[in-house]
Amino acid sequence: MSKEKAIINLIAVFRKYGYEGATLSRLGEATGLGRSSLYHYFPKGKEEMAGAVLEYVSHCFETTILAPLRTNEEPLQRLKEMCEKVNQFYGQGQENCLLNAISLGEGNALFQPLIQQAFSMWIEEIRQVLLIAGIEEEEAYNRAVEAVILIEGSLVLVRGLKNKEPFEKVISNLPDKLLKSTF
Amino acid sequence: MSKEKAIINLIAVFRKYGYEGATLSRLGEATGLGRSSLYHYFPKGKEEMAGAVLEYVSHCFETTILAPLRTNEEPLQRLKEMCEKVNQFYGQGQENCLLNAISLGEGNALFQPLIQQAFSMWIEEIRQVLLIAGIEEEEAYNRAVEAVILIEGSLVLVRGLKNKEPFEKVISNLPDKLLKSTF
DNA sequence: GTCTATATAGGGATAGAC
DNA sequence: GTCTATCCCTATATAGAC
DSSP states (O other), rough: HHHHHHHHHHHHHHHHHHHOOHHHHHHHHHTTOOOOHHHHHHHTHHHHHHHHHHHHHHHHHHIIIIIIGSSOHHHHHHHHHHHHHHHHHTGGGGGGGGGHHHHSSSHHHHHHHHHHHHHHHHHHHHHHHHHTTOOOHHHHHHHHHHHHHHHHHHHHHHHHHHOOOOHHHHHHHHHHHSSOOOO | OOOHHHHHHHHHHHHHHOOOHHOHHHHHHTTTHHHHHHHHHOOTTTOOOOOOHHHHHHHHHHIIGGGGGGGGHHHHHHHHHHHHHHHHHTTTTSSOOOHHHHTTTHHHHHHHHHHHHHHHHHHHHHHHHHHTTOOOHHHHHHHHHHHHHHHHHHHHHHHHTTOSHHHHHHHHHHHHHHHHHHO
């Protein structure tokens, strides 16, 4: 098994259990690897695994969710494309956000800079599209922040309510909502 | 120390670390109690502690955040009151949401019904106020859900960005936003 | 790369003295 | 109610054989 495949399998564990709940047993089970193999790929152990997972997810995010925001399409089209990718990325709302999960407890102290960067980039890329759409500076920033808030919040609620509806609604309304006229 | 005081001290640990990260060491440290004392109050151990914490927080929620929604004030006034209490409850955005933290990993399987009930009640109470304000059935529900989404999402973002602003903005805009005319 | 074995620490939990 | 002592298990991590 390649390191990349291992990382992909690790993601699900950190997403579901957070940093402290992601035990080596669970990580081994998810990858099908024994401890020795895990330590072969990640000599510094669990912390390195979490770091690799965060880095990998940030990269995925960049190339699948943020990339559509930088095309030459119309702003509305770009946002729709992003939402479709977000929908896939979070399994139609059924998968937790890794950044939320890993920013609890110890994980926060260890990875806050990476988490902050990921959120900041996401906000910034949305903001750029809104500026292109002719939305005024401050309003564009506020709306970009709200977009991320809505996605994160709806994922929390989906988990709490055991009901995908909040996420589905957020995703389907988001593009129009972000671009609607101020008046 | 009374059991209630113990519970209050336990809350912070589950909030910050989630269920799996809340070790007996941390729980003991936060309360100033040794293991024996913790087991004296909570014979079934950690699971009972988490359950007691959830129950206590739900009760607090009920009496401090939801109660203002059932007064005889104007709807706008009730929502403003709720937001003020929410602001206190989450330490101006600096404290995680217990429901979010505890619904990760094992905690989800153990406490999902309690978590679901807490979110449902919150949504329902906001919905009732919006109905009184003359907002139409479906729209009232959607807005109530969005209110909770915005609060939860902004708390996630505050933690990720190390910046209270998203929460502060959500709280200050929420009452007007919930009541604004559909046209 | 993966296995077995092992080291050390900390986890949750219990018993009995006071 | 709190303390000390102790139980067993799991956690993370390492070493060396293959």
